[in-house]
Amino acid sequence: MQLNQDVRINLDRFWSTIEASALIGPGRPGGMSRLTLTDEDREMRSLFERWCTDAGLRIVIDEVGNMFARREGSEPDLPPIFIGSHLDTQINGGRFDGIAGVLAGLEIVRTLNDNGYETRRAIVIVNWTNEEGARFSPPMVASGCFAGKHQVSWVHDLIADDGARFGDELERIGYRGEQRCPGTPPDAYYELHIEQGPILDAEHRQVGIVISSYPSVGMRVKFSGETAHTGPTPMDLRKNALIAGARWLTAVDEIGWDFSVGDGKATGARLAAWPNKPGILSDYAQAICDVRHPDPVTTRVMAEKMRRAVFECAAIAGCKADIEDEWFWGGDIFDHDMIDVLHTEAERMGFDWRDIQSQAGHDAYFLATVCPTAMIFAPCRDGITHNNLESCEPEDFSAGINVLLHAAVARADR
Amino acid sequence: MQLNQDVRINLDRFWSTIEASALIGPGRPGGMSRLTLTDEDREMRSLFERWCTDAGLRIVIDEVGNMFARREGSEPDLPPIFIGSHLDTQINGGRFDGIAGVLAGLEIVRTLNDNGYETRRAIVIVNWTNEEGARFSPPMVASGCFAGKHQVSWVHDLIADDGARFGDELERIGYRGEQRCPGTPPDAYYELHIEQGPILDAEHRQVGIVISSYPSVGMRVKFSGETAHTGPTPMDLRKNALIAGARWLTAVDEIGWDFSVGDGKATGARLAAWPNKPGILSDYAQAICDVRHPDPVTTRVMAEKMRRAVFECAAIAGCKADIEDEWFWGGDIFDHDMIDVLHTEAERMGFDWRDIQSQAGHDAYFLATVCPTAMIFAPCRDGITHNNLESCEPEDFSAGINVLLHAAVARADR
Structure with a gap:
């Protein structure tokens, strides 16, 4: 069995999750200020959990609050496919940075449910804690912990500028889980993200395939x-x-x-x-x-x-x-085979795509140290991020999420 | 009647007030952290008030918390002599900066009491609120308000880094008084202060007569x-x-x-x-x-x-x-006649004195805009101030306070 090549995600449904997210922790007009491990972060995690449960996924939380929402495959013992990013934002952040990547995973799972399609490997949507580092420094600390770069106790002892301790805040919002860190590496990790330089938008491209990152x-x-x-x-x-x-x-x-x-x-x-x-x-x-x-x-x-x-x-x-x-950070860290499949899918679906380099830090960088990893960029107006003026239209995500859907399912069926 | 020229202050008694002050709001070892309008500031104000009341002085507080402790003269209608400085400190401050100037005024009053001496004009010891500006910026804000440089409402609306409002904190510690600002200028203002550059200490001088200040x-x-x-x-x-x-x-x-x-x-x-x-x-x-x-x-x-x-x-x-x-700030702002008297007294008592320029900001700068003003510097080890290592011995203050005593009394008897 193979997923019908004509299957496409439901863009309106994806956009409705973006809009629901934007109501939790709004910052300056049009933007977001949803700092990690705050009440707003809790509220967003809880909503995400409900969406996942409604979609039939099983949620596991690890010791640093990373959330794993698993859609079982026909061979549960095989390492799964991770699709993830982060639901926290900068203090003056936008509505898409990180958030779109997690909700793209949710939309892919919902699309598979619509089509009654069972993958061979499980697909796991991941929300990494504190990607931004806007409250607890350094950024990407919990994906780093998953990948064995940081000790759990060191992460728990981080102190925010407001005096709060990471471990205490994690307990307080009820998202300190039992699953151990470092975690078991998946078969592969995909992350969709908005672009952070005005390249796709300037060239009117629909999707960027990330081939490497600026050291x-x-x-x-x-x-x-x-x-x-x-x-x-x-x-x-x-x-x-x-x-x-x-x-x-x-x-x-x-x-x-x-x-x-x-x-x-x-x-x-x-x-x-x-x-x-x-x-x-x-x-x-x-x-x-x-x-x-x-x-x-x-x-x-x-x-x-x-x-x-x-x-x-x-x-x-x-x-x-x-x-x-x-x-x-960075360098030639992404998996060449996964990149090839992304190229093939983008070409097959007739999208206007280009190769691109990532310039910012991403959770994908830590995942790339433990498993094959790839990233996809969606266009973003003028490449403005980490600012309330960050702006995308629904159509900006159509190509990226559909390429991700077919690439991830093909990988999950391997 | 004239004060006996042999009268000297009681140095041990002066030093005991310095030591009592040093217990209220100690910061790093040997230093002070008594920020304005905090609980520690209230405790110090209260102790100062008790000392003044015990010495027979009448306390008046103005709208920005400046404290005026008045020793009546034989002609109460004449403008009084002010002797003052400040009891607040920097966040990493020392035990003498400002404090010594207020407590020198107290020691002079006690000495006059010991000698049963009544001056013609009243002598008023002043504690100026928030000289340091360490909590509420700008510094010297309350002497500036007294001198008509700032509006009372503007001072009350100042916000500290900790989010507190000046007026609210003044109410909270119970030191928002009724006396109006700007205040009535006195006949003259004297301020004794430790030196803030290592000049007197390096030259082993007993006292500095401040002739001007660095613009x-x-x-x-x-x-x-x-x-x-x-x-x-x-x-x-x-x-x-x-x-x-x-x-x-x-x-x-x-x-x-x-x-x-x-x-x-x-x-x-x-x-x-x-x-x-x-x-x-x-x-x-x-x-x-x-x-x-x-x-x-x-x-x-x-x-x-x-x-x-x-x-x-x-x-x-x-x-x-x-x-x-x-x-x-600064320039040629001090009163030449008052400086002449300080010279004369220092010479008469045989002290090793020198003229000196002030380099820091002082409440005296604002007073100098409304009345004749003079300053006296006491030596300080290596000139280190705004640091917990600020250090003086009792003897460093002997010459300065005695010169101030005789100069202020001569002025009060004019």
Whole structure:
């Protein structure tokens, strides 16, 4: 048995789930502010759970709150196919980033139910906890835990800016499950996501097949100085950690401009100092920056410049610097066979598709370390994300979800 | 009648009040963290009130919480002499900054009581609310209100970083008084303060007579950008307000170094951004910087460079900038006749004194706009203030308070 090649998903039904999601944790007009492990996150998880149960799926929660909604296959002992993304958003986020990927999985399952089609392998829709890292840093922490990159206890002990502990908040909203982490890798992982650069939209393409991702290096740095009066303290006796941090962000921004011709980017994303008040020099600053570039060697050069700048900027400000954390993402991480099938399906259905590189971080990056993984991008107006102006039409998702449906079912029947 | 020239204050008694104060709101070891309008501030105000009442003084509180403890003179209708400073501290403050000035006033009154001496004019000890600006910005806000620089309603509506409103906190701790602001200017204002640069300590001087203050210009700037994803957004489309702020702080620090040979200083004191998170560009940043230099013309040049940097840095970061507030302090603001008397008294008592310039902001700056004003500095180890390592010995205050005693009484008897 094989799924009829003419089967298509129900776009209106998919869109109605997007609209229902958009009511839970709205932020600025048109956007979302559904931070992980908040009451809004709980409400969305609960709605998602109800939809899945109504579709006949069995829900399992793991120790870090990842949700797995399983549609059984005819051979339950085979490793399943995962289709997932995340239901949390940035503090000023949009209605599609992450959410569309989870709800695409739901729509695929509903379509299979409509057609009474049983796959050989189970299909599991996954909602990864805290992809955004907007409340608990770092981002993608729970897919990282699933993939064995982080320890469960370390994840539970993360503290948010509001003082809350990850493990306590997970208990509070009732989504600390029993399933152990790291989890058992699936046969394959698919993630559909809106694009985050204005490429598909600018070229009026219907779907992007992600062939690789921009290598990226990030660092979290602590600068240590000494408090003193801002007035009389001579420049050469100052140890203002805020200035060390401001100089580092400035230097990293310059690196971004220096490499921008080759599409390099560098970001000063966070600078938090203490006491950070007029009248007193700050003795503490925490800063987070990253660099990325399509070429891995150039990324390494940018990262090395970013690293040297840490210590140069600290020295000018009379401070000490510690690189507290450093991370590397991306590269040629996606499965070539899965990419080939996506190409074939997009071509067969007559969609206007193109290969594309991913520039942002995704849960798929961690999954790619434990199983064959592929990503599909849907167009998004002007590529604007992490902003309430993020905007898509229903039709933007039609090609992507249908390609995902047929590729995932073909994989599930292998 | 004239105060016997041999009368001296009781240094042990003064020191015991310093030690009692140090128990209320201790911060890091040896320091203080007694932020304005907190429970600790209330406890200190209450203790000060009890000491004053025990010394026979009458307490009046004004609408912004300034405390006036009055020792009546033989001619109550004459404008009184004010001796004051502040009992609040920085978040990582010391035991003497501000506190010593208020408690010096108390010791002078107690000494007059011991000697049964009645002055012609009343002497009023003043505790100015929120000198530090560590909780509610700007600093010296309540002496500014007394001097007519700020409106009472504007002061009451100030919001702290912790979300508290000035007026509500004033009510809560029970120190919103009836006396109207702006207040009636006194005949003269004296403020004793520890030095904030290591000049007296380095030269082993007993007391500093403040002849002028470094002109200083400060600015609070808002940078406005747009949130967007840190990954794919090209450098030339970014509007990262955090980078605009970081670049401005860096530029201001460079101005400080450029003018440091002539003892210029420039400070990046605060940078707060939103959302200030990895993964997203910030659309808002607030930054506070200032410049100061002993020469007024050079200060103006530094300020102009600081102002130009606001817009240059905003432009590089693709952001808009608004200078929300700008302030100017200092210059030749102290009363020459009062300075002459301080010189005379210091010389008569045989102290090792020197003239000195004030580099920090003080309540005295606002008082100087409405009445003749003078300041006295006491030595402080290595000039370290706004730090828990701020350190003085009892003997550091002996010369300063005795000079203040005889100068203030001479003025009160005029």
